[in-house]
Amino acid sequence: MKTTTLIADSKRWSWVVVAMLSAFVMTVAPLVVIFGGSIDAPAVWVKTAVAGWGQGSDDLSFWYPRTAHDKLHGGLLVEGFDQESCHSRYQSAMYRRNPGRKPSEYLVSKLRRHEVLQRRCGPGTAAYSNALEQLKSGKNAASPECTYLVSISYRGLGNRILAAASAFLYALLTDRVLLVDPSNEMDGLFCEPFLNTTWLLPRGFPLWDYPGFYLDTAERYGKMRENGVLRTDVMTGSSAAPEMPAFAYIHLDYNQTEYDQLFFCDEDQQMLLNFQWLLMRTDSYIVPGLFFLKAFQEELDMLFPERDTVFHHLGGYLFHPTxxxxxxxxxxxxxxxxxxxxxxxxxxxxxxxxxxxxxxxxxxxxxxxxxxxxxxxxxxxxxxxxxxxxxxxxxxxxxxxxxxxxxxxxxxxxxxxxxxxxxxxxxxxxxxxxxxxxxxxxxxxxxxxxxxxxxxxxxxxxxxxxxxxxxxxxxxxxxxxxxxxxxxxxxxxxxxxxxxxxxxxxxxxxxxxxxxxxxxxxxxxxxxxxxxxxxxxxxxxxxxx
Structure with missing residues (x-):
């Protein structure tokens, strides 16, 4: 008898279903034990199946995840990944009753362009090797082929996720390659979000020789602004000044100063364009602050016409469980x-x-x-x-x-x-x-x-x-x-x-x-x-x- 016929006449056949399932469990339960399966699984299976049929429902989602799903989340994700390496990427939509919001076409196209940038400039490429040599020299590149943003991972998991999503949006807005500090299990928790490249900062990154990045770091952007090392009135935004360091450290921790918060000012964003390497330390969701910047407002309007979907889309794109x-x-x-x-x-x-x-x-x-x-x-x-x-x-x-x-x-x-x-x-x-x-x-x-x-x-x-x-x-x-x-x-x-x-x-x-x-x-x-x-x-x- 076909399943559709059984569901359509569920009340009449429910007793048959119960008998069949009971007989099935009596048969397979010993096999479950022999092959090391969970002995509780058949009981749960029978309970849920009988409950569903007893109600005469034609919705089988109580038993299996739904199969009619948009595995690419409205184009947010891209085909081509090895599915065995990350089951969650294309399976997660089956487990959601709420399909979520649909991303804008502009966001989808922006993500595809950024993926190309990550592959062209990411670890393992000639451009990345050249950028590392420039960083080791202690001098800033005047006209870099590629620019980079390193997100420092620290504190609790929720904080690290929000910080990485914030860093990615900033990288998206400024055409920087995002590299995430792999410490604190960032490499063991999440699948790679970019096809044919990595978002993880490779071992041996030269700046990890520093004693740490914090308030006393000489290259801290807020400190350089406070001390007059960097001045917006002398920067043209077209070329790097000779005395500029090889990188700038953005400190947005809980004890940030008002000079650190100049990061959210347009003139300072113009100055930061001159750095090939930026390192960002934050445990916060800094995205609302980016909406204050006039330089980003038009782009953000097109990326997120629904303002309350920023993390919804970025999180769905970046964070797939291993x-x-x-x-x-x-x-x-x-x-x-x-x-x-x-x-x-x-x-x-x-x-x-x-x-x-x-x-x-x-x-x-x-x-x-x-x-x-x-x-x-x-x-x-x-x-x-x-x-x-x-x-x-x-x-x-x-x-x-x-x-x-x-x-x-x-x-x-x-x-x-x-x-x-x-x-x-x-x-x-x-x-x-x-x-x-x-x-x-x-x-x-x-x-x-x-x-x-x-x-x-x-x-x-x-x-x-x-x-x-x-x-x-x-x-x-x-x-x-x-x-x-x-x-x-x-x-x-x-x-x-x-x-x-x-x-x-x-x-x-x-x-x-x-x-x-x-x-x-x-x-x-x-x-x-x-x-x-x-x-x-x-x-x-x-x-x-």
């Missing part, structure tokens, strides 16, 4: 998410030294129930929370919680296990891992963190913790505006007395706002209509549509 991480993602997805009609992600950012907070748990449960993300529960002592916003057709929800601590997961799991839901909905709560502490530089920890960010991005609804770059990356990849758990002491933010607030944009927040008036050093946030202050970080900036 095969090991993709295995973590897909195995969890099939076991814990694929069966549910609705998938809800909850990201709880707490620090190891913080005690478990019943108040935060209350905010999470109140937020998810009042906003209709999850149903209320029937309790003998207290009435159920109103679920007026909950879709009545939803009968099953899978919740994935990501947190260093297990306590929040345990509490929510117990709540939905020990109490019936007000609308009869089945809610299953899971947590992939609970590491308790953030382990910098530990491979297994980094792999799990990246897998959990990606799993959050595969959900239908998302709750995040304010100020968390982990959550920013997930919401951007997902193309979702999350419900944000705001700091109750965040004065001046709309809705800070509520358990959560719907974010105005899926874009990440730039925590340390740049100066928009480069002469009067005034505050930012009102000069560009599509840049607003963030709710979770009132002094920060984010792009909105």
């Amino acid at each position: 095969n090991h991480v993709w295995g973590l993602i897909t195995r969890y997805y099939r076991a814990h998410l694929a069966w549910a009609q609705r998938r809800v992600g909850i990201q709880v950012r707490v620090f190891p030294w913080q005690a478990e907070s019943p108040e935060l748990l209350e905010r999470i449960t109140t937020c998810t129930q009042e906003e209709g993300l999850l149903p209320g529960v029937l309790d003998t002592e207290q009435p159920a929370v109103s679920t007026a916003k909950t879709a009545p057709s939803v009968k099953s929800s899978a919740v994935v919680i990501t947190s260093l601590k297990a306590w929040y997961y345990e509490q929510m799991k117990s709540m939905y296990w020990e109490n019936a839901t007000a609308n009869g909905e089945v809610v299953v709560v899971n947590q992939p891992s609970h590491e308790e502490f953030q382990h910098y530089g530990v491979k297994s920890h980094e792999y799990k963190a990246w897998a959990e960010i990606y799993l959050l991005s595969l959900t239908d609804m998302l709750v995040t913790t304010g100020k968390s770059t982990f959550g920013y990356v997930a919401q951007g990849l997902a193309g979702l505006r999350p419900w944000v758990l705001l700091n109750q002491q965040a004065n001046g933010t709309a809705g800070h007395n509520q358990p959560c607030s719907r974010d105005m944009s899926m874009e990440p927040c730039f925590h340390i706002a740049p100066l928009y008036d480069c002469k009067r050093l005034k505050g930012s946030g009102t000069i560009v209509p599509h840049v607003r202050h963030c709710e979770d970080v009132p002094q920060g900036l984010k792009l909105v549509e």
